[in-house]
Amino acid sequence: MTVLLKLQHLSVALQQKPILTDVNLTLAAGDILGLVGPSGCGKTTLLNTLAGFVEQNKGTITIAPDMVITPDNLIEPEQRNIGMIFQDYALFPHLTVNKNIAFGLKHLNKAEQTTRIDTLLSLLKLTEFSGRFPHQLSGGQQQRVAIARALAPQPKLLLLDEPFSNIDARLRNELMLELRSLLKQLSITAIFVTHNKDEVFSFADQIAVMHQGHVLQSGTPVDVFQHPCSWQVADFLQIGSWLPVITINGECITAIGNIGIDLNSMQNNGGSRHALLLKPQDIKIVPNGQANVVIDYVRITEHGFHYLLSSLTDDKRLSFEHLSFYSHLVFAQGEKIAIEILPHQYQLFSQ
Numbered sequence: 001m002t003v004l005l006k007l008q009h010l011s012v013a014l015q016q017k018p019i020l021t022d023v024n025l026t027l028a029a030g031d032i033l034g035l036v037g038p039s040g041c042g043k044t045t046l047l048n049t050l051a052g053f054v055e056q057n058k059g060t061i062t063i064a065p066d067m068v069i070t071p072d073n074l075i076e077p078e079q080r081n082i083g084m085i086f087q088d089y090a091l092f093p094h095l096t097v098n099k100n101i102a103f104g105l106k107h108l109n110k111a112e113q114t115t116r117i118d119t120l121l122s123l124l125k126l127t128e129f130s131g132r133f134p135h136q137l138s139g140g141q142q143q144r145v146a147i148a149r150a151l152a153p154q155p156k157l158l159l160l161d162e163p164f165s166n167i168d169a170r171l172r173n174e175l176m177l178e179l180r181s182l183l184k185q186l187s188i189t190a191i192f193v194t195h196n197k198d199e200v201f202s203f204a205d206q207i208a209v210m211h212q213g214h215v216l217q218s219g220t221p222v223d224v225f226q227h228p229c230s231w232q233v234a235d236f237l238q239i240g241s242w243l244p245v246i247t248i249n250g251e252c253i254t255a256i257g258n259i260g261i262d263l264n265s266m267q268n269n270g271g272s273r274h275a276l277l278l279k280p281q282d283i284k285i286v287p288n289g290q291a292n293v294v295i296d297y298v299r300i301t302e303h304g305f306h307y308l309l310s311s312l313t314d315d316k317r318l319s320f321e322h323l324s325f326y327s328h329l330v331f332a333q334g335e336k337i338a339i340e341i342l343p344h345q346y347q348l349f350s351q
């Protein structure tokens with residue numbers, strides 16, 4: 001693996017307030033990193049720090065082969081060879097599509113500019129719009145122009161701040177897949193910020209989950225999905241539902257039965273409440289069993305009926321709601337049923 005970007009102990013404070021603390025990340029050349037986390041956790045600040053719009057207070061940014069950026073050696077944004085696509089596209093309204101794309105190509109001669117622009121127009125299916133102004137384009141077309149403009153100077157690293165947030169869901173999926181194959185075709189390394197967990201699972205080779213200025217976990221989407229390191233990560237990515245657990249005499253008790261868990265396997269965050277992460281496939285209906293949940297919500301999906309269940313227990317320590325479950329059996333809202341937890345690789349977290 002060739003490393004393109006390495007962040008070591010990167011910290012940023014704005015107006016004396018720590019915004020990023022000890023961020024460590026490594027990104028291989030050609031990989032796409034999805035940066036996710038709750039609002040205000042520092043995702044945009046991290047992109048702005050990489051691009052050089054915000055100064056780092058501590059730590060090192062290394063961009064292959066030999067650019068080392070430290071607080072004592074800050075490098076101007078235009079010398080970093082990093083492209084950025086903003087949420088609002090930030091196109092120049094008075095310039096045509098052609099001229100918007102040509103903006104970062106002043107160092108090339110006219111013939112080279114034309115070749116590069118024509119290639120991008122064709123790759124992004126914009127050729128017929130080259131003479132139009134931004135206000136004469138749809139949102140999706142404007143987004144494509146923003147992508148073409150950012151790619152034109154052939155940046156080493158492309159940063160995308162919620163690139164699809166202003167686009168309707170259907171077009172967003174199409175654009176996302178198109179952009180992914182374009183980045184792969186051009187072997188461009190990219191980091192994109194999103195709030196959307198589906199987007200990150202389908203677009204990214206690597207993901208990093210942030211919380212309050214820290215990176216809580218990074219890895220491949222599959223690794224993080226299968227082995228979230230804390231309840232914040234699992235909760236933010238909505239990897240499953242939470243089932244409260246109490247332990248009495250070494251036994252783990254829940255509102256839908258007891259479970260045999262080795263407590264040493266628990267991810268301990270020092271919290272006092274414990275919860276089991278349950279995926280829909282970890283739950284089974286018990287025909288004619290003693291009802292222990294009630295159906296709160298029913299939705300028809302391509303995977304069968306999607307139910308949200310809440311507990312029937314009076315014990316507040318064990319009660320839950322919104323337990324997600326899929327079945328081909330038909331139940332009505334308000335109906336009480338019996339379920340049990342199937343043996344699986346239990347993931348118990350403290351909150």
Ligand SMILES: Nc1ncnc2c1ncn2[C@@H]1O[C@H](COP(=O)(O)OP(=O)(O)OP(=O)(O)O)[C@@H](O)[C@H]1O
Pocket residue numbers: 014015019037038039040041042043044045046
């Ligand atoms: N120029 C600034 N001066 C002081 N504080 C700032 C500045 N810019 C951002 N912040 C603060 O830094 C924190 C992180 O902001 P940032 O925009 O990086 O978060 P984010 O994760 O991108 O949020 P969102 O998902 O809502 O866009 C927030 O608490 C924000 O108020």
